Amino acid sequence: MEFPVDLRKALQSFRYAGKGIADLxxxxNNARIHLFAAVSAITAGFYFGLSTTEWALLITQIALVWAAEAFNTALEKLADAVSSDYxxxxxSTKDLAAAGVLIVAISAxxxxVLIFLPKILLLF
Ligand SMILES: Nc1ncnc2c1ncn2[C@@H]1O[C@H](COP(=O)(O)OP(=O)(O)OP(=O)(O)O)[C@@H](O)[C@H]1O
Incomplete structure (x- = not known):
């Protein structure tokens, strides 16, 4: 019986996804801003010694923002391929995709603030 999973195909998909992350x-530009924000938050996380739960929340928020940005960029490119005219x-498509990013960015x-503000206030 043949192995039911095509590992070579899965590996190829990972490579394409990795190229997508690099391109993003x-x-x-917006993705680079989110990258800078994430690196700053992670650096602050090490400085303040976050708990496991706080790390889990932080990483989840970062991943959600990056994923939303990736989907938004993909939709923008698809929309531009469909029509460059107004x-x-x-x-509507671009505004809704941008709204998705804004929603998760506000959540992040x-x-x-919930994680870091109490720790920052304790410094004073
Ligand atoms: N072909 C189009 N038809 C109608 N409205 C458009 C079109 N292209 C862009 N828009 C409007 O302009 C806004 C900005 O579009 P744009 O493609 O420049 O994306 P952006 O948010 O500036 O992102 P980026 O800078 O990453 O390309 C969209 O949210 C939309 O409201």
């Missing part, structure tokens, strides 16, 4: 941070549905900012 190399070419997309179209109300393209406007709130979680960041």
């Amino acid at each position: 941070f190399i070419y997309e 179209h109300p549905l393209i406007k 900012a709130i979680v960041g």
Whole structure:
């Protein structure tokens, strides 16, 4: 019986996904801002010695923002491929995709404040 999983195909998919992650941070300005914010939060996390739960929340928020940014970028590219002319549905598509990023970015900012503000206040 043949092994039911094509590992070579799975590995190839990982390579494509890795290229997507690299492209996201190399070419997309907003993604680089999110990368900078994530590196800052992780550095602060080490400084303040976060608990396991706080790390889990922080990493989840970072991953959600990056994933939303990746989907937003993908939709923008797809929309541009469909039509470079003004179209109300393209406007709606891009605005909704951007809304998705904004929603998780606000959530990440709130979680960041909840985790770090009490620790920052203790410094004074
Ligand atoms: N073809 C189009 N038809 C209608 N509205 C568009 C079109 N292209 C862009 N828009 C409008 O302009 C806004 C900005 O679009 P744009 O493609 O520049 O994305 P962006 O948010 O600036 O992201 P990025 O800088 O990563 O490309 C969209 O949210 C949308 O409202």
